[in-house]
Amino acid sequence: MLANIGLAALTVSFLLGIYATAVSAYGGWRGDARGLALAESARNATLLVVPFLTISVLVVTYALYSLDFRLAYVAGVSSRAMSPFLRLTALWGGQAGSLLFWSWLMAGFVATVLWRKWEADHELMPYFIAVAMLTTTFFIGLVVFITNPFAQLWHLTGSGEIVEAVFRPAGAIAFVPPDGNGLNPLLRHFGMIGHPPTTYLGFTGFVIPFAFAISALLTGKSREDQWIRTSRRWTLVAWIFLSIGLVLGGRWAYDVLGWGGFWGWDPVENAMLMPWLTGTAFLHSVMITEKRGMLKVWSVILIILTYALALFGTFITRTGVISSVHAFGKTALGPVFFVFIAVTFFGSIWLLLKRLDTLKTEHELESFLSREAAFLFQNLLFLAITFVVFLGTVFPLLSEAVTGTKITVGPPYFQKATGPLFGALVLMMATAPLFAWRKQSAGRLGRAIFTPFIGSILIAGVWGYTHRMHPGSYFALWVASFVVIAILFEFYKGIRARMKRGENPLVALARLVGRNHRRYGGYVIHLGVMMIGLAFIGDIYFQDETQRALARGESMTLGEYELRFDDLEMYPGSDGREVLEATTSLFRDGEFVANLNPRRDFFVVQQQPMTIPDVYTTAAEDIYVLLVGWEEVGLTSSTFKIYRNPLILWAWVGGLVLILGTGIAVWPEARRKKQTSYVLKPTTRAATAARPATGD
């Protein structure tokens, strides 16, 4: 039976993982030639884990596709009514499958890193394998022992119960249900192909910088800089996947959940946001570490924190602990996971404290008006936002544990508590890139900021004069336009300087970016983030809604828009759903603009309704129409809810710009050997003296 092959492959990959972890740790500890040979063997074992896990993944995928309902996992998430596409995505539609998928991606990441040449940092390799494979093996272990996708359904002849077990319990016969339960209806969406895999790639990818940091600390290589460059590059890879995952998740919520927005401060969303925030902070602080040899300890803390938060995010989404403390003990998953996170986090911090001497700063701060200082404040803001999000996410649990009262911490809290912090952060985004390293004269900074500052004040002022009702929005718009103008102004200045040397504007732009793609890629990323920020401003300050019951032919209005209810029909849809679909016409200032067909899908087996909006999108705003109620008899009247969502389009455009910017920033450095006589990070006498003469 195919499932046995999958199970065997899974078990082998678990054993290989244990072997790789143990042998590489021992090899690293020996540290001699024999130790390196052992690490080499561990490396081969790690590379073997991937094909074995791939076999497991393929077997589960095939079982889902071919509807092998003997497997409890397949019976749980696949069904005859589901399309082949959805059956394949069901791989990550339930607990066991998603943890298997997770382990596979993580093993893939680790193997990719091991594939590369280990020349400059071969001493790191043994411990890198040990740390990365310890985590990977932990996840494979969860899949083997706690939520095994190869567990089958058994019919106990004595009690007549149906149980799940990997091996046949005594006196049981195999049980094959005629049909499966199928995926949760909310997951039956095209977004299922994009959002979970990118999110998982983001989460699992953070194991790489973490393993580099820990192995650098363990070997004392943390004294050198190479590992932090490597960490930065891999963090960027994980970060961009997590960013894409966040944007796609928002898009999915907008298309499927039917509440008119894209971000609801749900614990699962927060779980993704937190590592993204600390990861972003790290990507900034690491620049100071690279360029100036400062903030090393802080960068390591951010790596550890980001990784711990990625694990925590998986923990709360996979165990359901946030909705109630009682979900914690339901399976062994909660406690085991919790202990693993605690050990990872506190173990790493302990190691960091022991190795503090290897992370001496090479330079001192010269001025409060410097990019170093600006980055420090910016990092503080990122951490403060992370703290607020964390507190708001776990507070219901705390409250239930301490006072016994269940409370809700909803969007109003998060908006109020993070709003000012985000505002300050965006201000830093406008100004910090203009600060020079080391020291900035106030006069020069003033001149650099002058144009964007005046420009943004003008824009916000004109806007505020014409739209007086939302005072918060003037400020939000001011900071947003400040950033955008500051960035565009930077491009303008660079291009103008090159044009003076006789280049045409396009060549000047290409060369400007090419010469310093990290810097200008960073600016493009900032532009993308600001576009997403615009969507938030629109969502928080300017969303408008109305709801009414309409008879056929009747209309309702929202501002200059008018929606006419034309028809309502019911028909059986695919995937085992009853579809109720309305036909409406949308008019703007009396002119017809679009036919919209909001739907209500009712999944019969799951008894679960889904409200699917239809949306009319322009660059300025979305008109988002929901069918929220209807007359059962004769389908003669329906209730519609219309949202006007300003600037939402920019969230998705911003996501694309973000990807573009990251692409520019990670574009490999040109091979041309640079001949320079300057060193950005000269070693001062003080720093040399502070360094111990001998290693370890």
Add this chain to the structure above:
Amino acid sequence: MAEMTKRPWFLPLLLLLTALAFVPAVRAQDRVIGDDEVNAVAKNLYCPVCPNTPLDVCETQACQDWRAEIRIQLSSGWTEEEVMAYFVERYGERVLAEPERGGFTSLVWILPVVALVVGLAIVIQALRSWRARKQQAVAGDVAALAADAGTVSPEARARIERELQDLL
């Protein structure tokens, strides 16, 4: 059998009267309440049964009933605060989207401010101490630099100029 299913004629009336007794304040100004007014109140409440779903968008039958209840309350003249208080009393604090600002719950509002202030203090303190150390170091370096001054050769100068140009 027929005897048993026969209900007294006054039972529906009795039920209606009982129901009316439970509507706490039937005020004179009964008026028609639109969906928008109901949603405006429901937005600030969370569905008491489904996790993390605001009451104005919740799909379940229970939530539709609760919205109907809000409509009745509003049409009989209740204020938004009275409706909220009623739901909190019946289903507990967790129906509030925004946590209360009292008791243990006030911590969720206070702690972020405390954390930010402590963080700021740490950052400023760190910056200060770094700068102080720097200034000591600079005093030593200045003398050495003075000795080096004027030793930059013309070739080196030209090269610096060239590379600065390249940096653009």
